Amino acid sequence: MAGLATSLGSGSMTNTISELGGASVILAIGTNTTATHPIVALQVKNAVRNGSKLIVANPKEIELCKFADIFLQHKPGTDVPLLMGMMRVILEEELHDKSFIQSRCEDFDAFEKSLAEFDLDTVEKLTGVPQDKIIKAARIYATQTPASIIYCMGITQHVHGTDNVLATSNLALLTGNIGKPSSGVNPLRGQNNVQGACDVGCLPNVYTGYQAVAIPEIKNKFESAWGVALSDTPGLTHTKIFDACYEGSISTLYLVGENPVLSEADASHATEAMKKVDFMVVQDIFMTETAELADVVLPAVTFAEEDGTFTNTERRVQRVRKAIDPVGDAKPDWWIACELAKRLNGKGFEFSGPEEIMEEISSLTPAYKGISYARLEKGSLQWPCPTTDHPGTPFLHAEKFGTDSGKGKFKPLTYRKPGEETDGEFPLILTTDRSLYHFHSTMTRRVYGLNVLAKEELLNIHPEDASGLGVENGQMVKVVSRRGEVAVKVKVTDICPLGTVSMTFHFAETPTNLLTCCELDPVAKTPGTKVCAVRVEGL
Amino acid sequence: MADKIELTINGQSVKADKGMTILETALRKGIYIPHLCHHHDLDPVGACRLCLVEIAGKWTKIAISCKTEVQDGMVVRTETPEINEMRQVTLELLIADHDTDCLACEQNTKCALQRVADHVGVNKERLQRLKSREVKAPIDDSNPFFNFDPNRCVLCGICVRTCDELQNVQAIDFANRGLGTKIAGFGDKPRIESNCESCGECIVRCPVGALTEKDYMKPTHQVKTVCSFCGCGCGLILGVRDNRLVSARGDVSSPANKGRLCVKGRFGYKFVNHPDRLTSPLIKRNGEFVKAEWDEALDLVADTFSKNKGEKFAAISSAKTTNEDNYVLQKFARAVMGTNNIDHCARL
Ligand code: SF4
Numbered sequence: 039m040a041g042l043a044t045s046l047g048s049g050s051m052t053n054t055i056s057e058l059g060g061a062s063v064i065l066a067i068g069t070n071t072t073a074t075h076p077i078v079a080l081q082v083k084n085a086v087r088n089g090s091k092l093i094v095a096n097p098k099e100i101e102l103c104k105f106a107d108i109f110l111q112h113k114p115g116t117d118v119p120l121l122m123g124m125m126r127v128i129l130e131e132e133l134h135d136k137s138f139i140q141s142r143c144e145d146f147d148a149f150e151k152s153l154a155e156f157d158l159d160t161v162e163k164l165t166g167v168p169q170d171k172i173i174k175a176a177r178i179y180a181t182q183t184p185a186s187i188i189y190c191m192g193i194t195q196h197v198h199g200t201d202n203v204l205a206t207s208n209l210a211l212l213t214g215n216i217g218k219p220s221s222g223v224n225p226l227r228g229q230n231n232v233q234g235a236c237d238v239g240c241l242p243n244v245y246t247g248y249q250a251v252a253i254p255e256i257k258n259k260f261e262s263a264w265g266v267a268l269s270d271t272p273g274l275t276h277t278k279i280f281d282a283c284y285e286g287s288i289s290t291l292y293l294v295g296e297n298p299v300l301s302e303a304d305a306s307h308a309t310e311a312m313k314k315v316d317f318m319v320v321q322d323i324f325m326t327e328t329a330e331l332a333d334v335v336l337p338a339v340t341f342a343e344e345d346g347t348f349t350n351t352e353r354r355v356q357r358v359r360k361a362i363d364p365v366g367d368a369k370p371d372w373w374i375a376c377e378l379a380k381r382l383n384g385k386g387f388e389f390s391g392p393e394e395i396m397e398e399i400s401s402l403t404p405a406y407k408g409i410s411y412a413r414l415e416k417g418s419l420q421w422p423c424p425t426t427d428h429p430g431t432p433f434l435h436a437e438k439f440g441t442d443s444g445k446g447k448f449k450p451l452t453y454r455k456p457g458e459e460t461d462g463e464f465p466l467i468l469t470t471d472r473s474l475y476h477f478h479s480t481m482t483r484r485v486y487g488l489n490v491l492a493k494e495e496l497l498n499i500h501p502e503d504a505s506g507l508g509v510e511n512g513q514m515v516k517v518v519s520r521r522g523e524v525a526v527k528v529k530v531t532d533i534c535p536l537g538t539v540s541m542t543f544h545f546a547e548t549p550t551n552l553l554t555c556c557e558l559d560p561v562a563k564t565p566g567t568k569v570c571a572v573r574v575e576g577l
Numbered sequence: 578m579a580d581k582i583e584l585t586i587n588g589q590s591v592k593a594d595k596g597m598t599i600l601e602t603a604l605r606k607g608i609y610i611p612h613l614c615h616h617h618d619l620d621p622v623g624a625c626r627l628c629l630v631e632i633a634g635k636w637t638k639i640a641i642s643c644k645t646e647v648q649d650g651m652v653v654r655t656e657t658p659e660i661n662e663m664r665q666v667t668l669e670l671l672i673a674d675h676d677t678d679c680l681a682c683e684q685n686t687k688c689a690l691q692r693v694a695d696h697v698g699v700n701k702e703r704l705q706r707l708k709s710r711e712v713k714a715p716i717d718d719s720n721p722f723f724n725f726d727p728n729r730c731v732l733c734g735i736c737v738r739t740c741d742e743l744q745n746v747q748a749i750d751f752a753n754r755g756l757g758t759k760i761a762g763f764g765d766k767p768r769i770e771s772n773c774e775s776c777g778e779c780i781v782r783c784p785v786g787a788l789t790e791k792d793y794m795k796p797t798h799q800v801k802t803v804c805s806f807c808g809c810g811c812g813l814i815l816g817v818r819d820n821r822l823v824s825a826r827g828d829v830s831s832p833a834n835k836g837r838l839c840v841k842g843r844f845g846y847k848f849v850n851h852p853d854r855l856t857s858p859l860i861k862r863n864g865e866f867v868k869a870e871w872d873e874a875l876d877l878v879a880d881t882f883s884k885n886k887g888e889k890f891a892a893i894s895s896a897k898t899t900n901e902d903n904y905v906l907q908k909f910a911r912a913v914m915g916t917n918n919i920d921h922c923a924r925l
């Protein structure tokens with residue numbers, strides 16, 4: 039997120055999901071789309087069926103590879119060299135869009151200089167991808183328009199996630215593949231409403247609509263709207279919050295719908311941290327592993343029991359409608375927070391319901407200004423939607439970028455080693471993945487049929503690695519990292535390259551995130567769960 | 578596409594777009610031509626041979642209307658004694674092998690085969706003679722979400738084409754030949770062993786009762802909403818009965834998914850009414866959770882929060898809940914607790 043916001047001025051998908059169907063070439067990097075975004079994957083497959091080219095870059099031979107023209111199987115953590123290598127080819131062969139670079143972009147020279155270190159010999163050595171494939175991919179991407187890039191956690195959940203993201207925006211800017219239909223950079227948001235949670239200010243440094251807490255005019259605006267004095271110090275990010283709990287500077291924690299015991303990288307650290315706080319409230323729909331640790335547990339409703347809106351990965355604000363009455367005594371999260379606020383003499387929490395809350399959101403948020411329940415009743419709207427008669431925005435950056443200067447910014451990049459490296463003791467790289475049949479764990483693990491389809495955690499391992507270790511399909515093994523160990527069943531498969539193993543993290547019985555690494559990307563503060571050194575031992 | 582073509586169907590003058598088939602044109606006009614293998618999302622195959630029509634003029638012939646494009650000046654008759662006789666024979670062959678316990682079938686009253694039979698009519702005696710097979714083929718109930726009953730299958734191939742053309746999965750195909758033809762996973766294995774992704778798109782399109790959802794219950798009313806799993810944000814129509822969710826289908830009017838769903842969206846709603854749901858506030862006393870009233874729990878939380886305002890406090894909200902919930906939570910952290918220590922769980 040942090041990456042695209044600096045280079046393009048917005049951290050969201052530049053295009054609409056259905057526009058992928060119209061792309062002439064799609065580069066899918068660090069996304070196991072058929073598992074994580076099945077409906078986006080349908081668009082990609084349709085595009086291929088209608089003749090567009092598909093380049094897949096992934097350490098694993100994922101399902102989507104079946105539809106790809108080229109599959110670049112790069113080593114985990116080498117996205118920057120791979121993409122920079124492609125860009126070097128594009129420049130050398132003069133396939134870049136000079137007039138676009140000239141009229142719409144800035145900082146090209148510094149970027150161009152930074153390509154010096156990425157000669158194809160070096161790139162091949164770092165990524166493990168043969169040069170001719172890189173050249174071929176570069177040519178296809180640069181010569182077919184419109185071109186779309188899609189990416190997901192495979193790009194962001196790295197210690198150098200921000201660099202990875204900037205590499206994708208460099209590539210799009212270099213070829214002028216942005217600001218047009220079917221042409222852009224598209225981070226696929228994982229959860230149903232991550233986009234919305236960010237849009238409405240659940241981030242430590244910004245209010246709604248990415249308005250920075252540190253800017254005095256913004257602070258004044260919210261102070262007068264809310265009628266209270268506000269802090270201009272950005273707060274702690276999610277992972278830093280757990281550090282602060284661990285160190286004791288945070289004593290009180292209020293967790294809504296989250297299960298860090300399973301989902302947090304380096305989960306045992308997060309669990310220890312939560313045990314240390316004086317008072318923890320968990321608001322959720324089930325008694326999760328995290329809720330067990332709480333002092334008070336408050337029952338929340340599910341999406342089927344409340345009215346509201348979600349904003350999907352393509353910035354589409356859509357109405358969620360109450361289908362059934364709350365189960366038991368469960369209450370909507372907004373109601374609970376308002377009740378607490380009133381007891382703490384908070385002003386401005388007398389909402390009659392979600393519609394009135396949306397009115398306040400749009401009054402304070404330029405990109406949501408034109409959005410109201412009355413309009414949403416007629417159909418969804420994609421932000422930015424600045425006025426009540428604005429139709430919404432299917433693709434971004436048509437005339438100018440959202441940066442201060444209005445220009446797309448090239449970013450010089452350099453190769454940095456993954457946060458964690460293998461050694462004699464931990465010779466394999468573990469990367470985390472997701473299953474089509476589960477979403478994190480809390481919800482899908484309680485759907486009987488989904489657990490029949492994917493019933494347990496499996497360690498995917500290359501046949502040669504398996505035979506080297508003397509382990510067989512179906513055998514239980516122990517996976518050990520510098521942080522923890524878990525027992526898991528082996529699945530021998532060549533979808534993983536030699537030296538790389540993978541697991542999901544949907545199963546409480548096999549808490550994969552005990553192994554992963556919470557070393558953070560310096561900018562986005564996203565943990566590097568995609569690269570973690572492990573060893574596998576027979577049991 | 579805008580080119581208009583004029584033709585006559587059953588004496589009625591009809592306009593159509595170039596490239597449309599006779600069947601599409603007739604159906605759009607409200608003229609029913611019996612059919613089973615046609616589906617508007619899929620390429621025509623002309624497998625069921627029920628949609629025969631007579632074309633007069635310079636083309637005089639009997640043709641399959643789902644594969645014949647309209648042309649200017651065409652004169653089409655959808656009903657002639659000759660055509661009906663041909664349709665009857667085709668239909669009787671189909672029904673001869675088909676289970677007829679319609680009342681126990683989920684598709685009862687919605688079934689395309691019932692509609693064809695109703696329109697075409699069957700000759701009972703001929704049908705009796707045709708009824709050859711008494712042995713029932715086993716039902717494939719290996720998938721946890723749906724069953725396949727070959728005794729109700731009409732071999733229209735809509736499921737096979739859905740899986741191929743729409744899903745690009747190719748989990749199923751026609752197996753065997755002649756009388757033994759059936760739909761099956763690769764190598765005639767049960768579905769669970771195929772590469773089926775359980776998206777359910779084939780069930781939705783099955784025109785008869787061959788592919789059906791397990792434990793299906795008809796909803797009493799439906800509510801239009803959005804799937805709560807991934808960031809695709811598919812439009813979802815939830816079916817409700819007795820204050821419980823009993824079904825889900827894709828919302829064709831949603832630009833995000835145009836009616837399509839994945840396995841989680843179509844079947845994953847079942848967590849909502851799971852018996853494990855938390856139903857009342859709980860307060861931990863001496864290491865054990867004890868049920869509490871809302872007022873008691875809220876008073877306790879508010880009281881403790883009041884002593885820990887500022888940077889000692891942090892809230893983490895959820896990328897699963899609504900914008901409105903999240904807005905109020907961040908406002909609570911900032912305006913009431915006096916801190917910007919607010920984040921959500923997924924940093925992508
Ligand atoms: S459920 Fe989906 S994947 Fe499975 S056979 Fe039907 S269409 Fe194919």
Ligand code: SF4
Pocket residue numbers: 075076077078804805806807808809810811834837838839840841842843
């Ligand atoms: S139906 Fe599947 S693809 Fe669509 S939002 Fe739900 S989980 Fe995502």
